[in-house]
Amino acid sequence: MSQPAAIHLDDYQAPAWRILSTRLTFDLAPSATRVTAVLTLEANPDAAVGSDATPPLVLNGEHLTLESVRVDGRALASDEYKVDETHLTLAALPASCELETVVLIDPAANTALEGLYVSSGMFCTQCEAEGFRRITYYPDRPDVMSVFTTTVIADKANYPILLSNGNPVERGELDGGRHFVTWQDPHLKPCYLFALVAGDLVKHADSFTTMSGRDVALEIWVEPENLDKTQHAMNSLKASMKWDEEVYGREYDLDIFMIVAVNDFNMGAMENKGLNIFNSACVLANPDTTTDAAFQRVEGVVAHEYFHNWSGNRVTCRDWFQLSLKEGFTVYRDQTFSADMNSAPVKRIEDVAMLRTAQFAEDAGPTAHPVRPASYIEISNFYTLTIYEKGSEVVRMVANLLGEEAFRRGSDLYFARNDGSAATIEDFISAMSEASGRDFTQFMRWYSQAGTPEISARGNFDAESGRYSLTLHQSTPATPGQAEKLPLVIPVRMGLVGADGSDLALTLDGEALGTETVLELTEAEQTFVFTGLEAGADPVPSLLRGFSAPVKLSFAYSREQLAFLMQHDSDGFNRWDAGQRLALAALEDLMAAWQQGDTQASLDARLLAAYRFLLQSEPSDRAVLAEMLTLPSEAYIAEQQTVVDVDAIHWARKTAKAQLATALRDDFVALYHANEQQGDYAPTFEQMARRSLKNAALSYLMSIEDEEGVRLAQAQLAAAHNMTDVRAALTLLVHSSRTELGDPALKAFAERWSHDPLVMDQWFSIQVTRPQADVLDRVRFLMEHPAFSLTNPNKVRALIGAFAGQNRVNFHRLDGEGYRLLADVVIELNRLNPEIAARIITPLTRYKRFDAKRQALMKAELERIRGEKLSRNLYEVVEKALA
Numbered sequence: 001m002s003q004p005a006a007i008h009l010d011d012y013q014a015p016a017w018r019i020l021s022t023r024l025t026f027d028l029a030p031s032a033t034r035v036t037a038v039l040t041l042e043a044n045p046d047a048a049v050g051s052d053a054t055p056p057l058v059l060n061g062e063h064l065t066l067e068s069v070r071v072d073g074r075a076l077a078s079d080e081y082k083v084d085e086t087h088l089t090l091a092a093l094p095a096s097c098e099l100e101t102v103v104l105i106d107p108a109a110n111t112a113l114e115g116l117y118v119s120s121g122m123f124c125t126q127c128e129a130e131g132f133r134r135i136t137y138y139p140d141r142p143d144v145m146s147v148f149t150t151t152v153i154a155d156k157a158n159y160p161i162l163l164s165n166g167n168p169v170e171r172g173e174l175d176g177g178r179h180f181v182t183w184q185d186p187h188l189k190p191c192y193l194f195a196l197v198a199g200d201l202v203k204h205a206d207s208f209t210t211m212s213g214r215d216v217a218l219e220i221w222v223e224p225e226n227l228d229k230t231q232h233a234m235n236s237l238k239a240s241m242k243w244d245e246e247v248y249g250r251e252y253d254l255d256i257f258m259i260v261a262v263n264d265f266n267m268g269a270m271e272n273k274g275l276n277i278f279n280s281a282c283v284l285a286n287p288d289t290t291t292d293a294a295f296q297r298v299e300g301v302v303a304h305e306y307f308h309n310w311s312g313n314r315v316t317c318r319d320w321f322q323l324s325l326k327e328g329f330t331v332y333r334d335q336t337f338s339a340d341m342n343s344a345p346v347k348r349i350e351d352v353a354m355l356r357t358a359q360f361a362e363d364a365g366p367t368a369h370p371v372r373p374a375s376y377i378e379i380s381n382f383y384t385l386t387i388y389e390k391g392s393e394v395v396r397m398v399a400n401l402l403g404e405e406a407f408r409r410g411s412d413l414y415f416a417r418n419d420g421s422a423a424t425i426e427d428f429i430s431a432m433s434e435a436s437g438r439d440f441t442q443f444m445r446w447y448s449q450a451g452t453p454e455i456s457a458r459g460n461f462d463a464e465s466g467r468y469s470l471t472l473h474q475s476t477p478a479t480p481g482q483a484e485k486l487p488l489v490i491p492v493r494m495g496l497v498g499a500d501g502s503d504l505a506l507t508l509d510g511e512a513l514g515t516e517t518v519l520e521l522t523e524a525e526q527t528f529v530f531t532g533l534e535a536g537a538d539p540v541p542s543l544l545r546g547f548s549a550p551v552k553l554s555f556a557y558s559r560e561q562l563a564f565l566m567q568h569d570s571d572g573f574n575r576w577d578a579g580q581r582l583a584l585a586a587l588e589d590l591m592a593a594w595q596q597g598d599t600q601a602s603l604d605a606r607l608l609a610a611y612r613f614l615l616q617s618e619p620s621d622r623a624v625l626a627e628m629l630t631l632p633s634e635a636y637i638a639e640q641q642t643v644v645d646v647d648a649i650h651w652a653r654k655t656a657k658a659q660l661a662t663a664l665r666d667d668f669v670a671l672y673h674a675n676e677q678q679g680d681y682a683p684t685f686e687q688m689a690r691r692s693l694k695n696a697a698l699s700y701l702m703s704i705e706d707e708e709g710v711r712l713a714q715a716q717l718a719a720a721h722n723m724t725d726v727r728a729a730l731t732l733l734v735h736s737s738r739t740e741l742g743d744p745a746l747k748a749f750a751e752r753w754s755h756d757p758l759v760m761d762q763w764f765s766i767q768v769t770r771p772q773a774d775v776l777d778r779v780r781f782l783m784e785h786p787a788f789s790l791t792n793p794n795k796v797r798a799l800i801g802a803f804a805g806q807n808r809v810n811f812h813r814l815d816g817e818g819y820r821l822l823a824d825v826v827i828e829l830n831r832l833n834p835e836i837a838a839r840i841i842t843p844l845t846r847y848k849r850f851d852a853k854r855q856a857l858m859k860a861e862l863e864r865i866r867g868e869k870l871s872r873n874l875y876e877v878v879e880k881a882l883a
């Protein structure tokens with residue numbers, strides 16, 4: 001087998017053929033579905049062609065059995081075309097013609113979940129990025145846009161509901177108990193936005209009146225048992241539609257908008273035109289089965305997919321290198337939406353915490369890539385935190401540099417100019433540039449340079465002259481294939497906090513700037529001198545407020561300064577961040593003690609005092625307080641280390657928590673009671689904040705297995721007010737050292753919820769994240785559980801993903817058993833579902849961050865995987881990891 005080849009951005013060429021219309025007929029049967037495609041073709045006058053003859057028509061197609069080919073009604077003999085494993089090629093076609101192909105496909109055997117497949121007895125599709133080529137022969141690239149008419153034929157009893165994109169235009173009965181529906185989508189779209197669903201489904205129907213007064217039918221289609229879990233998604237959809245009208249001036253453009261929930265899905269959801277298909281985990285929600293975090297995820301994902309109708313569908317991507325054009329922008333849109341719907345500071349804290357752990361780790365690892373990669377082997381491997389989350393941070397910087405009004409003018413211009421076409425990142429940035437008059441030449445480096453920039457900041461206050469000088473130095477570490485980095489445009493929002501805790505007035509180069517400003521760092525090093533400060537001001541800089549750029553910033557703060565900022569910084573994000581920095585310093589002390597064999601070390605008294613202050617003052621914002629009472633995660637601590645010492649990190653965090661709990665026990669008990677539930681559950685952010693505070697308090701109490709804590713946890717579990725509280729209590733009991741607390745609770749939980757796959761996912765995750773050393777046997781045991789299945793991505797994530805990604809001490813066991821388990825699963829998934837295999841392997845690919853012994857063990861497992869016949873997905877990841 002030849003090795004998979006890389007595709008390069010620089011090789012882009014316009015498509016040789018255009019498709020004026022696409023007519024599809026699906027005759028559905030699980031193991032033999034017949035797909036007839038009629039394409040109206042036209043040689044593309046804009047394409048680069050060498051001679052007068054029309055260029056060959058090269059169509060993608062994989063896992064298809066070709067039955068017939070006709071051109072303008074004439075059946076072709078088999079020597080009139082060329083067909084192989086990946087393509088159908090036709091030469092010497094007239095410059096405009098009609099091509100009909102008939103193929104057979106096997107949806108029931110499709111465990112990769114790309115193209116048309118069967119999930120829980122229903123047919124559904126996933127075509128992004130390159131799944132359509134598993135449905136029919138087609139130019140499977142996003143810059144070929146066409147109008148689609150789709151007829152779906154199926155057995156009526158088994159598949160009463162037949163859906164596709166656009167509007168239903170015809171339906172009827174056929175012989176043999178079959179029926180059909182024809183759908184027409186008037187909007188131009190690339191084939192990755194095609195969708196089809198057929199099954200025995202019920203709908204939650206509602207409607208929305210758009211800003212121009214049109215009524216849109218809203219339908220959420222689910223299996224009958226899930227109809228009581230659709231209200232939250234419907235509310236979120238209506239809120240998203242309204243928000244996009246108000247904030248971006250974007251109105252929905254069809255008469256019907258549908259969402260379908262499916263149980264087997266590789267990602268979160270998919271924005272197919274008019275027919276979004278969702279992983280059931282990202283659409284179904286109800287208080288008894290769903291945690292607050294999952295409610296918020298549903299809201300965010302529904303919004304994300306809806307927003308794609310403009311940022312992705314009306315304006316799509318020219319090629320897959322531009323993926324962040326739609327994804328970075330749409331994540332930015334959904335993050336801002338969620339911030340508007342909930343607590344904005346907490347949303348920002350959560351997003352940044354995720355970016356700083358997971359995305360920064362990706363940027364520092366073997367698969368690091370720019371927001372716009374220059375090459376790839378398998379595009380499915382590039383649905384990454386860098387494309388999505390860092391891409392969103394880049395759009396956020398654009399928005400902040402421009403200000404609200406100019407940014408809106410820029411987005412209006414971008415949509416107007418590119419509507420109905422396939423665009424590039426340059427098209428987006430040039431619209432922003434023209435609308436604002438700002439030059440983005442240097443800024444574009446954010447799209448081409450991989451790696452997380454590092455800023456080191458130094459400050460000096462000269463009391464005599466009243467000058468504070470701040471020097472910022474930037475550099476970006478080398479990443480694979482990119483040794484040299486150039487300086488970026490880095491907006492650093494900042495203020496100077498005076499001795500009394502208030503922001504000082506800033507004067508820079510003679511200009512009065514108020515109490516906060518954005519410094520634009522554009523060179524490797526720059527010094528900014530603030531003048532006119534009082535001699536006694538003694539300023540403490542508050543830097544990178546609101547996380548104004550996706551960078552690592554270091555400043556030699558004293559712990560007293562951090563405690564001070566934690567109390568006084570006027571920026572809520574930076575108050576939290578100061579607390580994280582202080583906690584990190586205290587945790588690093590404990591880790592150093594542990595590494596010297598000292599297990600009696602005490603936590604820095606300044607952190608304890610800061611916590612006491614937090615617990616004893618009246619909370620101004622409960623949601624932020626819950627975040628401030630959370631110690632940095634093990635993953636975040638690991639990110640700060642040169643060589644990750646998983647055991648030291650785990651011990652230090654556990655010890656710090658236990659010492660805080662011992663010293664502040666009564667405050668935590670009081671905090672618990674002050675936030676107990678009153679009234680009925682609602683997924684409002686005020687209630688969520690109370691629950692997270694209460695459960696944070698309980699988690700401290702349980703860290704010392706305090707008797708009162710155990711009693712409260714058991715009572716909370718028994719009261720079963722809602723899944724947030726149930727899951728929190730169950731997790732604490734199961735993660736305690738006392739198996740007699742956790743085991744019976746797990747058993748009862750499974751008995752109660754064995755019928756609900758999404759709840760059982762939680763049951764798996766809770767057990768496999770147990771920190772005790774007995775967990776690995778449990779993981780292997782649970783892989784045999786009847787509710788587990790390797791062909792269901794949610795199950796794989798809940799069990800294997802949670803173990804390898806969140807149970808760091810046990811995954812990194814020194815006998816290598818954790819690594820071996822993951823590698824075994826990866827090898828099986830390589831065959832079943834390559835996309836999931838290439839994602840779940842991630843923790844193994846990060847071996848360079850660990851000690852020599854662990855490195856050797858992890859590499860050995862990667863080598864073992866490499867010995868298999870690998871899918872392109874895994875091939876790319878494993879080769880990069882071992883390079």
Ligand code: 0A1
Nearest residue numbers: 126128129266267269270383
């Ligand atoms: N565009 C979707 C993400 C998505 C990508 C690929 C998929 O299958 C391989 C599925 C969904 C989104 O951003 O939500």
Ligand code: ZN
Nearest residue numbers: 304308327330
């Ligand atoms: Zn998206």
